[in-house]
Amino acid sequence: LQVSFGPNAPSLWPCPPTPLFEFEAQGRKIFAKAESLQPMGAFKLRGAWHRLSALGDEERRRGVVAFSSGNHAQGVAWAAKRLGISAVIVMPSDAPVAKLAGTRALGAEIVLYNRETESREGIAAELAEKSGATLVPSFDDPWIIEGQGSAGIEASVQMAARGHGAPDLIVTPCGGGGLAAGLALSCPDARMVIVEPQHWDDMGQSLALGEIVEVASDAPATFCDALMCRRVSDLTFEILRDSGATGVVVSEAEIESAMCYAFSKLQIILEPGGAVALAAILSGKVIVTDNTLVVLSGGNVDPAAFAAILARSETPT
């Protein structure tokens, strides 16, 4: 895989760079790539745009199909709208209202499924077969991985512009591993640490064991809806394994604390799944270096859920 997309090919990419914030932790300056500030609120736009903008005229006419709990859905819907492609998205009926509303507002057709009893892969494949539409996977796809990796190139350019070297440590949220694998490819000199919520650390365990393990069938749900992936793909696993990536697990309390930190110190919204890498740094579970890059991957969260988290947080002192 070659990550050719990003600032090196600016004509392809319709969005300005996302902000690179600086904050202090463990006595060091940390760079935070705010992918939550993409126009649809998550890094997913990168992969979706990369895939959809490369479709030929005939493929564009037949449309695209995707399945997603929400952020990939909005990324595909955003790119499809901008490119004039029709999009059908298969989403779980219990997805956050914000993500369902966001996807619908971008003009995509939504097909709901029951996360417990139905197979989203099956529904999406059937839809694609019927209409001839192109299936756009959320992580198990070279185009998607390559697109997500552009975040690392963009951040490296921004760090260089501030007189800093390239990142030597990248701490990133991990669901299916598309973002993490893309970053491993686009920043091959950085050590990769992938962060997952408790009970959903299948990529971390897989990397530790050297082979893919699934999330336990009795794992309790996590409020990191964006990271609820039961099994990573061979492609993302092998890229991360070959890069020497390791995994870290964070608790819900650590994630909530990171969300409140982002609220008070960075003035941005992070959704739970978007805050796990920040949580790993603030909790001290990852020891930072002189050129650490942390990815804040998404900010699509229902107001009531966010309000509840803020309300139970302590007032900063």
Added chain:
Amino acid sequence: LQVSFGPNAPSLWPCPPTPLFEFEAQGRKIFAKAESLQPMGAFKLRGAWHRLSALGDEERRRGVVAFSSGNHAQGVAWAAKRLGISAVIVMPSDAPVAKLAGTRALGAEIVLYNRETESREGIAAELAEKSGATLVPSFDDPWIIEGQGSAGIEASVQMAARGHGAPDLIVTPCGGGGLAAGLALSCPDARMVIVEPQHWDDMGQSLALGEIVEVASDAPATFCDALMCRRVSDLTFEILRDSGATGVVVSEAEIESAMCYAFSKLQIILEPGGAVALAAILSGKVIVTDNTLVVLSGGNVDPAAFAAILARSETPT
């Protein structure tokens, strides 16, 4: 006054440009300058940095004194810390906890006063006289006005980079008028609309009457603590009057709605005072043009206050 600060003098300015978001309202694309994403959460850093970085060695040794409800306090504290200058800030005892904590965390000494019974100007002047420190006003000062105006230059450069003309309409929050006056000077070809909360529209009324009027002595408090200025200054008033600026008033409900919009669509935190200009556009009280720039001026708000606003908002559909 000459606004010489900003991208034209990059060596002076220690921060990367704040993001310029795009959103749609009234069927048009609007540009939103997110000054809430400055390192201390508000545009105030611009004026404070401009003033403090121009102090001579002897002045720097004697330190600075400022009075502020919170954002100017943090701007001065941030600049003072970076420049190695000691800062004493006079703040109202009922300032948001987030602003008190933020100012203290930046190393400034805080002197509290009672907003109802004491004069912050008097306390600050006395402190300055005793120590020989330089008083840094929050808006009634050419340096401060000039510094705040750099936001307009920066936004114009960003709009040009995206193939857009300079802003022809600027909609901005207004307290004492430092930011608005600075923008009027730095973007003289734009029509200026200043936005204030109900009962605190003294600048708007002053502009309509052609002379300065104060806020009524029985005006109820507003949750826009950053905009609670009882009397604007001759300097800011005259600049805005000469530029042909006009005023618009928004209600608390409109402001809360704008804060929720920023939460759901832009994934950023706005404090009430930072959201008034956005509220004026979303409510249709300001009719936008093809090159409208709206300033999102600050994002320092207590978690509990923000949570309460989110909780009473309707879930987006």
